Amino acid sequence: MGKYTIEEFINQTKQDEQENEYFELETPRILEVNLTDEVWAKAGSMISYNGQIKFEREKVLEHGVGKMFKKAFTGEGSSLMKASGRGSLYLADQGKKITIFDLDNESITVNGNDLLAFEPGIDWDIKLMKKVAGMLSGGLFNVTLKGSGKVAITSHYEPLTLLVKPGQPVITDPNATVAWSGHLTPEFRTDISFRTFLGRGSGESIQMEFSGEGFVIVQPFEEVYMSGSSSS
Template identity: 60%
Template sequence: MKKYSIQSLVQETIQDDLKNGLFELEKEYILELNINSQTVMIKKGAMIAYDGNVKFEREGIFSKGIGNLLKKAVGGEGTSMMKATGSGRIYVADCAKKIRVLYLDNESIHVSGNDILAHEESLKSDVKLMKSVAGIVGGGLFQVGISGTGHVAITTHGDPLTLLVKPGRPIYTDPNATVAWSGNLTPEFKTDISFKTFIGRGSGESFQMKFEGDGWVIVQPYEEVYGAE
């Protein structure tokens, strides 16, 4: 019965003190942020624990893009951010979604508003409203452009799939399953009313995101509907 003891549980799940980078994956679903007189941006509600002298300040990510009025109208999207400053370790997670840490080297990406977990303050973030009713119906109401040099953490339900976009070979994705795409791509919305729309789950496949050019797009094996009851 030794393997079921309290001590075995502690040893199996204990934090790794050897990790001291700014962005470290403590577990598959938990991100550790080691800050030392630094500032990081964290998704509101994602902090699950911390130690040290850390101060949290709520900041609407929309304040950098669309404005307070729209932020109040759609605040349930989950794209508001917190500013964390000071020195210590912060542990963040989001609904047991898998976390991927990316380091941008003077690069840019676009992330669905609900799938960004944290990023360095040094990175520029720009929130944009999808210019289509499909963005509203499909759930992917906002996209966040992240650019510059630094770390960013994104989340996915399950293991993501990256699709390469080639010239002359566009990729079509479900807005609810689309997580991120390369900074040089600008998706268009395509309406495809078909028999599929009227049967099955009715998940909105009639609205699709179309990616053309040369780049990549990440999708997840889950249709994330924001604001669902």
């Protein structure tokens, strides 16, 4: 196991040239975009491409003054790049597992650090979680995506979906929360006794509470967000 001839290794790990969906999981941790027009992706996520593809960083005013203003607070982790042209584009983010959603006139909110790519026709907006900006290193921000089309998100290891039901709120650790129903608005609360009981740092005392009806996606990993850069 783990020993191959070069030919065996190539056959086992080469890209599948038969697949032609717009978004394809080439491996669980590499996204293939079969580009015919353009796509928005997390800046720095390109690992390879072929064909005629041009890359551009998001222009300062490309999405309006409102989003530019919010981006000034969210740092490098929210930077986007636009890939335009025709060819195969391969994206990845620090080996994190990738999940593709096909939105059908729906909305989903994603932790900004966990958004990998989305179709340009999808409407999106950045929201800084102001209540926790001073409590967590660098704060937290999220991106709400609405409409129809493909969205790719990332998680450390396998994600778990928790269902939110009326009268049964779901409480999560912000650092382990990946995404949630677009119509849900989490409330933030601090629990000093919870922090003291665990004997951990101040970040453990902040919790997200989701009420109503929908879903929350969590990962078995607590990301640490650094101000002005994406986490490792």
